[in-house]
Amino acid sequence: MTLTRTTKLERGRGALGPALELVHTGRAPTRAVLTAELGVTRATAGAVAAELAALGLITVDAHPVAAEGTQGRPSHRLAIDPAGPVVLAAQVHADGFRAALVGLGGRIVATAPGCMTVGADPAHVLGEVVDSGAALLRETRRRCVGAGLAVPSAVAEPEGTALNPLHLAWDAGAPVREIFSGCLAERDIPSGLSGGPATGWTANDVNLAALAEHRHGAGRGAQHLLVVGTGHRGVGGALVSHGKLHTGSSGLALEVGHLTVDPTGRPCHCGGRGCLDVEADPLAFLEETGRRPGPEVSLLEQALELIRAEYDTDARVRAAAGTLIDRLGLGLAGLVNILNPDRIVLAGLHRALVDVDGARLRGAITERSLWGRSGELPVLPCSLRHNSLVGAAELAWQPVLDDPLRLLPA
């Protein structure tokens, strides 16, 4: 008679995903905290932690050390397994791309920048991106369990097409997700998961930056996080509500670039005037300062450098920053009235603006937003270095976070 014992490892399957997410986002430093956060018994939490450790995703330290000022038996520390699997993450922008391997917890394990041939088509660029990632995988000999890509364009759902890749010289409507997935398949990047080949998860870069900031950065703990930022041209936005990206019904939500912030302002390609896209992006800033943008580095870098180097010494730079802050504040106030976020995080050029005069920005928002608690609404600079890249990794990690048992044995 075969006695199939219900082993401890088979318990707690339902809580595996939530538990991994807690460790992933740093909200479960110890097993005791995990127990409380999951709302389960110590027995169940123990089984869950053991199973995640058996899957090679987390580590449970063998010899816990007591925290200071606490009584009782010290709890085992939980941590992301530093030798665990990684995902391939990449970000494409106007000047080039960056490929990386990212572990759980949003930790970048290895990364490499790449140049982009001007005018190259998406298949060519994404091929280079995946080649670069594959090289990192060979160097580090890490197991890969997914791939994610951030692009500076709205991405239509569920097709995965790039609708306005203006700064990449790609065709509008290019099937980016399909192309990326194809590149992964061609180069035999395994999915690492049960059920099908590797899927190249693809989304808009600001959306992914927001996701990353919510899970690992300045947006941590926010219920309704609004992220607004610039790349090299234009302004993008994203909303993370209750931990999930609000992408809308077809991925086109938070296209905030065409909020009107100056009815008499610059004409915009959308047909209107004074849109945020043309009034509060790096080019607009450079124009306000009276400088001629040079072709050597990106507009964003020129703008950031100008603020860094001359904000304290050049009144024109200060005035330009103030002008952009007021416009941005107007746009944000409109968004606050519609979305009622409990935190705002700014990226790109806007991050620099809140750094140099956060008070003015907060004032501009409060002045135009309604009965809210906007005075108490935190407006913070983003806190992660490569937030779109980390966000692309989040996308790729999501299936694992949803059900860790889908991981194939190493």
Add this chain to the structure above:
Amino acid sequence: MTLTRTTKLERGRGALGPALELVHTGRAPTRAVLTAELGVTRATAGAVAAELAALGLITVDAHPVAAEGTQGRPSHRLAIDPAGPVVLAAQVHADGFRAALVGLGGRIVATAPGCMTVGADPAHVLGEVVDSGAALLRETRRRCVGAGLAVPSAVAEPEGTALNPLHLAWDAGAPVREIFSGCLAERDIPSGLSGGPATGWTANDVNLAALAEHRHGAGRGAQHLLVVGTGHRGVGGALVSHGKLHTGSSGLALEVGHLTVDPTGRPCHCGGRGCLDVEADPLAFLEETGRRPGPEVSLLEQALELIRAEYDTDARVRAAAGTLIDRLGLGLAGLVNILNPDRIVLAGLHRALVDVDGARLRGAITERSLWGRSGELPVLPCSLRHNSLVGAAELAWQPVLDDPLRLLPA
């Protein structure tokens, strides 16, 4: 030895809530459909249906009749028990109030309008509202399991205070939910649920209208439903995302009245110019037609009557409607770019506008919204008579839908 058998009725507890919601929203006409929608076995679905019937919430017909053109054994029909419990729902507006008893399925069982003393304070008004509801309960002898209230003001969460009850002559910040709950307790309206006294669920009327339209009306099945409408003054909005109201972090989301639709337009009390609130509400419409609004009935009713009676004959009325449609379209386009809904439902005056010239409104939205599929975006009139009232009932039903076992035995 006591043999405590696991009876059939104790099964399927976890699926009770989802099952009741399916019947409530009309998505489970038969037990077979319920089985498929829940994704459980027939045995479990049977147990769930039996338990809901035992709770007095639904009926399972004894002698099923085969549907035409189908083979196999006919499935039992599921329906809301017409003798089941009700909730007390009420709506307050500038001219008065309306109290009602509403059963599951959004069916209004009994209703009575009420006048409001001009300038009366909230405690007085809500006292009359609850008295009116209590009278209906005595008349109908129905069991009451909750109470909900719709107010024409933003309601701050989690406090439940009315932030801008401009049209009610109430103080801004009046603790409406607390007052309503107090009135219920004073009059011994039972909660009908385990755990505590009756709670007077309270929310903004447009939000509740949106919830009602999503569950029982023109918004059924939408993933991201945007509702915009007028009461007697001003413009309100609401978003239902994946079946849940997006209230934002403190209940103040979708305050769409201050979107700018005409930079050179009327001054608004918010300090700006040309806000939707003053450019697309019933007063604005009446002004555009050149009529002097009379004091006898509400502005909304005057506007609706004017459209009904004179749209076909009076060019000035048509022109005014066109002007408002264009402004509304501009505002909606902005919202579409931010929220990316897959359906728009219009209420109040805006419902009449889409009725008389929906094509113009759809054109105005498409023209200004970006790379979306806005051409395919349905823009519909609302379809429920008292949608805020039904929405208030939804609020009160929610605890029962979440866990029907909280219902106390009759």
Add this chain to the structure above:
DNA sequence: TGTCTTTGTGTCGTTGGCAAACAAATCTGT
């Protein structure tokens, strides 16, 4: 009438978790 199709019901086994008793590890006070 027999067969097919679909739906409802009863039985059994598995699973995922809880409760409680116990064991372990550390702090605190004497």
Add this chain to the structure above:
DNA sequence: ACAGATTTGTTTGCCAACGACACAAAGACA
């Protein structure tokens, strides 16, 4: 040093909530 106090981890027993399966029921169709 030693005895509680406190907190955490582990083991055992148990049970509710299902699914799987076989069978029964009720109609359509030939």
